[in-house]
Amino acid sequence: MLPSLSLRKSIVGTVLLFSFVPLFLLGWVVYGMFASAYHAKVRDNLAIFAEDKRNAIDLFLRDQVAQLRVAAQSHSLAQLSSQEFMDRLLSIMQQGTQTIVDLGLIDDEGNHVVYSGPYNLRSINYKNEEWFKIVRVRKLYISDVFSGFRGFPHIIVAVSKQENGREWILRATINSEIFDSFVRLVQIGKKGDAYIINRKGEIQTNPRFPGKDIQVIRPLIDSKFSGVRIHEGIMHGNAVYIAGIWLQEKEWLVVIEEDKHSELEPLLRTRTLTILVSAGGLLCVLLGILMVSRMIVVHQERQEREQARLNEELVQSSKMAALGKLAAGVAHEVNNPLAVIREQAGWIRDLLEEEDIQSSPNFQELRDAVIKIEQHVERAGSVVHRMLGFARRMEPVRFDVSIKDLLRETVVFLENEMHFRNIQLKWDIEEDLPLVETDPSQLQQVILNIVDNAIDAIGKNGTITLGAAYDAQSGCVCMRIRDDGPGMDKDVQARVFDPFFTTKQVGEGTGLGLSISYSIVTRLGGTIRFVSQPGEGTEFIICLPVRRGSKADDRHLGEK
């Protein structure tokens, strides 16, 4: 069983390897491609999102600047210097949007000339403010978000205006909550966030999750770039995509964070599905291999058994062939001296008939001695003749034989002995057996040998069962001769068909019966085998083909 187990292992191993590897590769490659496509898609979406937001905020800022510029350039200083006019201007602007909180006109000394709005800021001088210096140089200023004098987060937008050889500045305050509302729309999913940050790393809007780790965003802040950049990092303990894009109107970075996990959830589902499908496929393959390998192994084992049986038969038949040659040689060498002994003894017997010897006192002794010599020559002669059974190349005759009749006729010879030994005879013969084309007298010899052995095996008080049945598959009629004697142990079983092997007393058996039977059955194209269990008895099974092939089986005792 061991070699077949290792065969099975290697089949399973090989097939598993060759199916697992492609399956794994397929799953891996397909998933990998899907994953990278999906990643790309997610990043693209993020980038488009970020760009949209940036454009909206830019547009808003541009609008505010444009509105302010229009107001500054299209009105005269005299108009702008009027409190009434300024109040009206603010209310007109606020009609479009509530984001402008107040308006103010400032002269080049930093003094508030006119102020329109809810706060009392007229007396404030901006001369030393940073933004005041910048606007005078650049003509435009947009601030970061700060609370300043007003006490709420806002930005200021300022533009300059030249009139009467002096520089005037129109300044508007914009409630920075507008930016919160811009970015809030982008705060998507359970963990997504969006906010605006300046170059110093100061967050300009209220993020959804405060307490940002600026270090994570730092790589985006540190360099100004065009278009969208997407980084990956850990924010608030979550793996996130961080998309950044710089505004065009202001050095502000729009940052959008997206939770990687929830974004990639469909991908993870795909991965789980891929793994499940692959595992299912692998399981199918495994089951298939197990079944196939089992079939192969069973087949292999059957073939090995068949091979072993054939080898055994070959060994047996070559034994027979060797014995046949030996027997022929021995027979000749022994028969000649036997013939001489017989004739010499015969001559003595002839001489004993002379009258003067008959009167000798030892006449009777001499006569007995001669008779004994002749008896034993006879005995030796019969052994040699049986041995010649091998050597004799008898072409078997062929008749259509009824196995049932043949068995019945044959056991008649042994009925007396069975009766004497109190051995019952049972019959178990199938009805309507086909006739078998074979040599009845040779087959009879075989049956006699085996039944005789059965009787000897039982000794006294037992049962012999004679059976016969037709096996349609092999086209053979099989005879079964079973005794309930002591059975045979393994050693005896191995040598049963060996010539000169006998378990009988010296002088009772030649050890040739079964060897001869074997060679006869083989020559008749059949098979002979036995099943024996120590303590339970022995069964011989002789199978003969119903129709013999045209050629006699000449493997044995090949002709010279």
Added chain:
Amino acid sequence: MTVTSVKNEISVLVVDDEQDFVDALVKRLARRGFATQGALSGAEALKTLERQPVHVVVLDILMPGMDGLETLRYIKENYPRVQVVLLSGHGGEELGVRGMAYGAFAYLLKPVPLARLVDTVIQAAEYAPVA
């Protein structure tokens, strides 16, 4: 010995390479009234026949030199009326069959009971009375 008169008229030549066998058989056949001679080889048998043809030759098949079947063929060619009874220690029936084909009268296996040999010789002689 009621048939002695018949047997006296039958001459027999026993051919075998076993001297002891030939001696014993010659003596026993002679005692039964046959005119018996012996020969130890095929060649010697042919010489004997040349001098004096016999009714029946009892011929061993396996002999050194000229074997039984060869001797048989020679006898049948030159003395077609001489009957040959083949005798062999070898079991090969094939030899017997070939012998019969060459014209032997009978084929007997050694060791053969003398009575049977005697019967066979008488039958053979009846087949071929000397001309």
